[in-house]
């Protein structure tokens with residue numbers, strides 16, 4: 001992980017032991033607002049590695065915002081503990097809580113800028129509250145605006161800025177006090193796709209240049225795919241799964257992760273195709289194999305290889321290759337015409353190539369003269 005120097009200490013590199021620590025550790029966190037409604041967070045334990053961008057994804061109501069508010073002390077959990085850079089946040093109040101909060105900055109979906117202040121004035125605000133001198137503020141604000149590529153707009157008011165520019169101001173303001181962790185709560189949800197990409201690129205570059213840990217709350221798997229090193233999937237207040245982004249995308253364990261991934265990775269067949277498959281083999285069916293290609297394996301001519309080696313006729317039902325965390329990931333569903341008896345040797349061969357495979361159903365052989373169901 002890139003652990004470049006931080007904004008305020010460009011000359012002092014951090015010791016290795018420090019860079020290896022978890023930036024955030026959550027231990028058995030639970031939160032109940034209304035006992036009649038049950039827990040909103042239920043025994044959540046999670047570590048975010050220092051310098052990582054860690055996505056937290058879940059459907060509306062899964063508890064994402066509550067979790068992120070427990071991280072910066074805005075919500076007091078019912079039980080459990082939160083540590084930021086090894087320091088407990090839970091149970092703090094007054095000055096120690098304010099000091100701890102300086103280490104955790106936040107950016108929001110709707111930017112939360114003061115309309116009466118210019119871009120520079122908004123960025124200066126946390127510095128004023130923290131009691132920095134006018135001279136220090138005058139020196140620091142342009143550097144922060146430079147960091148987000150917005151120096152030319154220093155004197156513009158929020159009403160004169162685009163959504164992407166407002167979020168850049170929000171990011172500069174969040175970074176003003178040199179936080180250790182940046183919490184992003186749906187920061188790109190109100191932006192168009194092109195601006196979303198620019199803001200995600202900016203977060204990625206800040207993460208790399210400053211070694212800043214980013215916790216990214218989102219309901220869009222594409223945001224996770226673009227920049228997160230690790231991802232946690234929340235469902236109904238519990239962790240459905242958590243791990244490195246690539247592994248989670250390649251081998252999702254939970255139904256909720258698979259459903260979030262359906263627009264990105266072809267793990268599941270489209271419903272109209274899936275319903276044409278049988279769950280049991282019959283005299284008139286051929287097996288359907290889902291092959292997952294990862295890394296170098298994504299570029300192997302596997303279909304041609306199966307034809308040549310086993311004499312089967314793989315018929316591609318559905319598939320897609322994508323790039324996740326700079327690595328290729330492909331998923332292909334193929335009907336192995338005439339492959340029933342060769343299934344195990346074929347799977348053993350695929351495994352020897354480092355490819356994983358799974359039988360996902362059985363396709364009914366087409367009646368003579370009629371093509372098989374669909375190609376996608």
Ligand SMILES: Nc1ncnc2c1ncn2[C@@H]1O[C@H](COP(=O)(O)OP(=O)(O)OP(=O)(O)O)[C@@H](O)[C@H]1O
Nearest residue numbers: 033034040058059060061062063064065066067219
């Ligand atoms: N202050 C509160 N008082 C009572 N209930 C709350 C409070 N904040 C959140 N909730 C409830 O907790 C549940 C989880 O909400 P939360 O906002 O944490 O989820 P979320 O995953 O961020 O959802 P969304 O994406 O819709 O914001 C919801 O049922 C919500 O109504």
